[in-house]
Amino acid sequence: MGAGHGHHLHFHGHSRVHHLPAHVKLVTLLTFVVAVVLTPRTAYWAYGVHLLLVLVAQRASRVPFGYFAKRMVVETPFVVFALLVPFVATGPTVSVGPLDLSRPGLESAWALLAKGTLGVMASLVVATTTEPRHVVAGLEKLRLPNLLVQIMGFMVRYLEVVTGELARMRIARESRGFRARSFRAWPSLASTAGALFIRSYERGERVHLAMLARGYQGQLPVTHPLTATPAQWRVAGAIPGIAVLTLLAAVAL
Template sequence: MGAGAHPLYRHGDSVVHRIPAETKIVGLVAFVLAVVATPRDLLWPYVVYAAIVAATWWAARIPVRWALPRMLIEAPFVVLAVLLPFAEGGERVDVAGASVSVTGLWAAWGIVAKGTLGVAAALTVAATTPAAQLPAALSRLRVPAVMTSILVLMIRYIDVLAAEAGRMRIARISRGDSPRALHQAGAVAKGIGALFLRSYERGERVHLAMLSRGFDGRTPDLAAVGAPPKAPAAQWVVASLPAAVAVVIATAAWVVP
């Protein structure tokens, strides 16, 4: 698994790239928790959070045009948020000639704002953290070894499965399949089922290969296997600054009327 094996990693040499992975993981969790804990009926905290994310992108040299398309993963939640003002009850107001719920509007705003900030923060960590650093970082954070091993194998084989799905798609098209046609939905569903079976069989082969090489079910201390040095206190301080500011803003949002 090479450095930056996962598709969201963006090669660079910024100050954010050089911060150890464990500090960025802790900072990400603290930032997301601060955003989630912020009252949804206030606007100014979210402006500050967005400024923190933008400043981090600038420090990490992450272009907006690169990041925005990769944030479309939250699109289903945005669709749900758009429907909430029409489905919720309570007090209603007219917006562009349509009667919508005030409670639904605030709920939609909360979903979109918090979801977008969470996805942007997670993307920032993914774009600046090579996959090879994750095992040691999780081990140092006392994540159970089994969960760390599962994550490592997932990162290793997700590209393999994506390539397999691409080959299956090319094979269908070469045999006259039209993926965008509605009547081909059955073929697509069968392809997904076949990919699942192939993935399961591949997992069994990998497990047998591990057993033949002496694997006994116990995972090694990944923090001690070719890991980079631990983060010094100065890097912990730098990595914690965005999260610390977010925690202060979330606290102020509840205290300041």
């Protein structure tokens, strides 16, 4: 269980960023990330502006920076990959100390690292300030097909139920002396996965019955449509707005 209400990312709070409707934050995030990705890799100053924008949003969310920074470890595989690129890429090389590094490789690594980090930070600003169920509601508002919205909603709802089941199965296994020490344990682990699948499948059927019993006809009723005021759009839109202007300036220069 993470902080607040047991979500690993969401940080309970009442900042302006928290109170923005989810669909506004999602549109803001997408526009910002697209602007970052399109920014030419050599326009270093533009990346400075983008970073500043994310940091402003992060501070406005009043989520402690330590909490925020810890969750950036999700980027690690990309960082490792980015660090490898200069060693494995070909083309003209530059000498850095005792090492000969590929120049195009260095540039790719920088671009990957900069764009990746900004993307992760921006996503985290949204994720730490928006509960998963609100993200789903926001996607629904943005006209994501209803079936996908339902699937995501159930995933959010049942993730803990299924992980709880998995934990109970692990305890039951270990209580009978099982320890996964070699490949000989794989059949047991595989049958655990199989059993979990069957249980989840059967639960799905029971949930469906319970839904039918309360008049489900294929659509989840929308009872509290999300609304955003023009002011909220303006506040949230300022960030991707500046990012897009930065992009245009970087391209023009």
